[in-house]
Amino acid sequence: xxxxxxxxxxxxxxxxxxxxxxxxxxxxxxxxxxxxxxxxxxxxxxxxxxxxxxxxxxxxxxxxxxxxxxxxxxxxxxxxxxxxxxxxxxxxxxxxxxxxxxxxxxxxxxxxxxxxxxxxxxxxxxxxxxxxxxxxxxxxxxxxxxxxxxxxxxxxxxxxxxxxxxxxxxxxxxxxxxxxxxxxxxx
Ligand SMILES: [Cu+2]
Numbered sequence: 001x002x003x004x005x006x007x008x009x010x011x012x013x014x015x016x017x018x019x020x021x022x023x024x025x026x027x028x029x030x031x032x033x034x035x036x037x038x039x040x041x042x043x044x045x046x047x048x049x050x051x052x053x054x055x056x057x058x059x060x061x062x063x064x065x066x067x068x069x070x071x072x073x074x075x076x077x078x079x080x081x082x083x084x085x086x087x088x089x090x091x092x093x094x095x096x097x098x099x100x101x102x103x104x105x106x107x108x109x110x111x112x113x114x115x116x117x118x119x120x121x122x123x124x125x126x127x128x129x130x131x132x133x134x135x136x137x138x139x140x141x142x143x144x145x146x147x148x149x150x151x152x153x154x155x156x157x158x159x160x161x162x163x164x165x166x167x168x169x170x171x172x173x174x175x176x177x178x179x180x181x182x183x184x185x186x187x
Contacts, residue, residue, distance in 0.1 A: 036063075042146060042153075046072065046162070046184040051095040055136065057160050057184045061146035068160075070128055072136035076182075079132050083167030083177030086123040086144060090157020092183035101159035101183060103173070107150050115169040122150070127166045146186075157187030 039060040046055045054076035058069040070084065087101035094100045104112065104123030111118035114126065128138040145151045152158040162182035167175035 040146060042186065044160075044184045044186060046070075046076075046160070046182050047092055047095065048076065048182050049095050049098075054182060057186075059146055059152075059186070065141050065143050066146050067139060067141050068125075070136055070138045070140070070160075072130065072134070072182075074133040074135045077130040077134050077136060077162065078164070078181075079130050079134060081127045081129050081166035082136075082181075083127055083163040083165065083175055084125050084140070085161050085163070085167075085174065085177075086125065086142070086152060086186070087159045087161045088123070088156075090159050090185040090187035092159055092185050095183075098159070098161060098180035098183045101161055101180070105144060105152065105158055112173050113168075113170045113175060120169075124167075124169070128162070152186045157185060159186060160184040 039062050042059040042061070044057050045053045046057060048054045055070070055072035058071070060067045086105045087098075087103065088105050089100060089102045091100035092098060104121045106121035106123060108122075110121040112121050112124060113119040114124050122142075122144040125142055126140050128136050128140070130136050147153050160183070161180050163174065163177035163179065164181050165176060165178040167177040169175055
């Protein structure tokens with residue numbers, strides 16, 4: 001699913017830019033456009049398959065996309081690429097398999113895969129790379145909103161799932177990403 005571009009936000013930012021340009025020549029001009037609202041933020045711990053904390057996610061939700069930072073401490077993950085997705089239910093309590101998080105967030109039955117012509121689904125995200133020491137510092141974006149219609153924070157929440165292998169962004173249903181090895185509740 002793709003978010004509709006926010007025409008209002010665009011108009012507001014254009015007006016703001018015009019005003020900023022005007023302000024350079026006429027510094028006394030009163031400001032009319034309100035500054036854009038600060039993005040809503042959300043943090044949640046990431047746990048591994050033993051229920052141990054290994055890092056955290058930090059989400060900032062903007063008008064047309066969210067930005068998520070994934071931080072994993074040394075020893076947290078096997079080195080190499082890992083598929084990550086937003087899954088439909090905010091439940092990481094079954095640590096051995098994380099199956100309670102259900103399938104991907106996918107309200108319109110899109111196919112899985114950022115590179116799939118019939119995708120992506122709303123849970124799809126770029127892979128992250130774990131260093132040789134198992135640590136990760138990554139930032140990814142998604143058009144799936146944190147709050148509001150079709151949001152991650154819906155009635156039963158959502159989960160960020162980290163898989164054992166990388167996502168090829170094409171194969172159904174999860175790009176060959178394999179087992180679920182870490183989970184963070186988004187609720
Ligand atoms: Cu997944």
